[in-house]
Amino acid sequence: MKKLFNILAAALLVLPLLCGCSEKDNLFPDSYKKVFAFKDNSTIHLSMNTTQEAVVDSLLILRGGGDPESSSTLHMRVMTKAEACEKWGYAADEIEVIPENSYKFVNGADLSLGKDDAYTYTVVSFNPEAIYEAMQSNTKATYVLPVELTSSTDTINSDLSHVLFTLNVQRPKLQWGSGSNDLQITYQSLDAKIPLEITQSEYNNVDISCILDDSQSASLVKAYNEAQGTDYSVLPAAAYTLDKTVTVKKDSMSAAADLKLSRTGLEEDKTYLLPLKITNLSSVNMQKTDEVCYLKVTAPSVCYEDMDRSKWKIALCNADDRRLKFQCVKMLDGDVATYWNTPWHLQTAVDYKGDDFRYDGITYKSGSKYDVTYYYSFDACRRPGNIVCIIDLGQEETLYGVGVQKPAPVGNDPGFKDTKQVEFYMADAFTFKPYNDGGSIANYNTLNDGNDWHLALTASNIPYNGGPVVWYSAPVANITSGVAKGRYLKVRVTQSYRKTNPCIQIAELYARRVVSIHGKKVE
Numbered sequence: 001m002k003k004l005f006n007i008l009a010a011a012l013l014v015l016p017l018l019c020g021c022s023e024k025d026n027l028f029p030d031s032y033k034k035v036f037a038f039k040d041n042s043t044i045h046l047s048m049n050t051t052q053e054a055v056v057d058s059l060l061i062l063r064g065g066g067d068p069e070s071s072s073t074l075h076m077r078v079m080t081k082a083e084a085c086e087k088w089g090y091a092a093d094e095i096e097v098i099p100e101n102s103y104k105f106v107n108g109a110d111l112s113l114g115k116d117d118a119y120t121y122t123v124v125s126f127n128p129e130a131i132y133e134a135m136q137s138n139t140k141a142t143y144v145l146p147v148e149l150t151s152s153t154d155t156i157n158s159d160l161s162h163v164l165f166t167l168n169v170q171r172p173k174l175q176w177g178s179g180s181n182d183l184q185i186t187y188q189s190l191d192a193k194i195p196l197e198i199t200q201s202e203y204n205n206v207d208i209s210c211i212l213d214d215s216q217s218a219s220l221v222k223a224y225n226e227a228q229g230t231d232y233s234v235l236p237a238a239a240y241t242l243d244k245t246v247t248v249k250k251d252s253m254s255a256a257a258d259l260k261l262s263r264t265g266l267e268e269d270k271t272y273l274l275p276l277k278i279t280n281l282s283s284v285n286m287q288k289t290d291e292v293c294y295l296k297v298t299a300p301s302v303c304y305e306d307m308d309r310s311k312w313k314i315a316l317c318n319a320d321d322r323r324l325k326f327q328c329v330k331m332l333d334g335d336v337a338t339y340w341n342t343p344w345h346l347q348t349a350v351d352y353k354g355d356d357f358r359y360d361g362i363t364y365k366s367g368s369k370y371d372v373t374y375y376y377s378f379d380a381c382r383r384p385g386n387i388v389c390i391i392d393l394g395q396e397e398t399l400y401g402v403g404v405q406k407p408a409p410v411g412n413d414p415g416f417k418d419t420k421q422v423e424f425y426m427a428d429a430f431t432f433k434p435y436n437d438g439g440s441i442a443n444y445n446t447l448n449d450g451n452d453w454h455l456a457l458t459a460s461n462i463p464y465n466g467g468p469v470v471w472y473s474a475p476v477a478n479i480t481s482g483v484a485k486g487r488y489l490k491v492r493v494t495q496s497y498r499k500t501n502p503c504i505q506i507a508e509l510y511a512r513r514v515v516s517i518h519g520k521k522v523e
Contacts, residue, residue, distance in 0.1 A: 098130075183297045191259075220273075221234045316430075
């Protein structure tokens with residue numbers, strides 16, 4: 001019977017619109033002459049934050065029935081927690097009804113409609129700060145406002161008489177933004193940004209300012225060193241200037257403080273700390289992180305960056321494999337599954353007893369395709385000590401270091417692992433003459449004739465197993481003296497882990513260039 005009543009009541013909401021009936025002729029029972037309902041019988045989810053003074057939402061109430069053209073009185077009733085649990089199927093510990101001081105019906109809980117009014121609105125205003133404070137007593141519950149439409153005189157469609165507001169209130173938090181805290185003064189000075197960001201909110205509706213406090217540097221650095229087992233120094237005040245006041249503008253979620261660093265008063269290659277705290281937040285309805293931002297500042301004697309390998313070309317290789325997968329150019333292809341592998345299966349240069357230079361270049365067969373190298377190459381196999389590859393770096397560089405990567409492990413096989421030691425030389429120019437052009441066959445093993453090579457660094461005891469890139473740096477004395485400077489890099493493999501038919505493998509070769517020495521740019 002109740003279901004039939006509800007269906008009839010819902011139909012009567014729209015019936016006058018269909019038939020244009022306005023006669024008061026007792027065609028309908030009194031209870032069906034005026035029927036009221038919310039437009040939607042729904043759950044409304046509202047998100048807000050504590051920097052908002054108020055969040056307002058409205059509910060549309062429709063009037064229908066057989067004789068709607070008369071005045072009416074309605075009431076917005078806030079349901080109890082028990083009623084809400086029963087109506088929407090919550091357990092008692094899953095929800096809490098927001099307190100009375102956190103909301104209000106702007107146009108009153110009692111609503112009046114004139115005879116010509118087909119609808120009305122009830123406006124609900126929420127106080128985010130009051131709701132947030134209430135939420136702290138039970139952080140696991142969902143906070144709700146359950147509303148029932150009632151009337152002492154008119155009929156309410158029970159299927160469209162309830163609305164549940166679920167409320168998510170967050171207190172925005174100002175905290176340190178993402179980015180590296182390691183600051184390297186490459187040249188004489190460095191302009192840096194210290195990022196801050198607002199979290200726990202999807203928007204920012206006010207200007208938020210704060211002050212970055214550096215007044216506790218000594219005690220904070222001491223605490224850091226004790227906790228981390230380090231021995232860093234406090235960054236001297238003469239080495240930086242900081243714009244301490246930071247403002248996150250309305251409608252923005254982030255800002256940054258300007259920090260200028262200089263080498264003034266700093267020891268090279270020493271680590272300094274600048275600890276900062278966020279203080280003096282301008283809004284009481286917002287929170288801030290208590291985390292200390294520790295900026296690590298260094299002024300290296302030598303600064304570097306990765307070289308661009310796209311400019312590199314092989315100039316010569318005296319121990320190159322004919323098979324495509326094992327050419328020396330595979331050191332530069334970015335694929336660790338391919339690698340330079342010396343041709344251990346061929347005759348050695350000693351056994352070859354003659355000129356093994358490939359005067360017509362070398363052809364590598366892959367199916368029906370033949371590739372001709374653009375670099376000088378040879379036929380014989382050479383052993384460590386005589387294995388040389390010359391790389392044209394494309395421009396003059398000051399070498400900081402090299403990265404050697406052996407072939408990657410495959411399954412239970414840790415990868416080819418024969419390369420043990422490699423020497424790296426630099427020269428401004430490179431020249432080569434084969435035997436038929438007046439060169440020496442003995443020079444095929446060293447590539448020294450006519451060249452002025454300087455030993456920049458030695459990569460010793462390269463890990464036996466293959467896999468990650470292992471980096472080796474040139475001695476600072478070699479860098480500052482110019483020994484590590486040049487356009488051509490000579491790779492001379494001097495030791496192998498393999499005792500019988502020793503050969504070597506390098507999957508990838510990387511290098512780093514010097515960009516500054518003592519803060520002065522290297523041209």
